[in-house]
Amino acid sequence: MQGPDYESLKKAAEDLVKTDVPVAFPTETVYGLGADATRSAAVKSIFAAKGRPADNPLIVHVHSLPQLRALLSGQREVSDGESRLEHDPIP
DSSP: OOSTTHHHHHHHHHHHHTSSOOEEEEOSSSEEEEOOTTOHHHHHHHHHHHTOOTTSOOOOOOSSHHHHHHHHTTSSOOOHHHHHHTTSOOO
């Protein structure tokens, strides 16, 4: 995405993700709600906005293995299968 408003949109997105406010975004079929998965208040705000019970987990999208490892923070190791997805993602 490029254009006259790209930089201002990018800056607004960077500022917004630093808050605990969920952000709505379009996908192929529905709108999603996103927030910084490392901010517990932001995650709680998604559960609240969706009326989602705490025992119904959310999906977390990551862009790299280092980011995945940071999110796991010692809870478990990244599997070989997960490691392969970095170079050969599932379409």
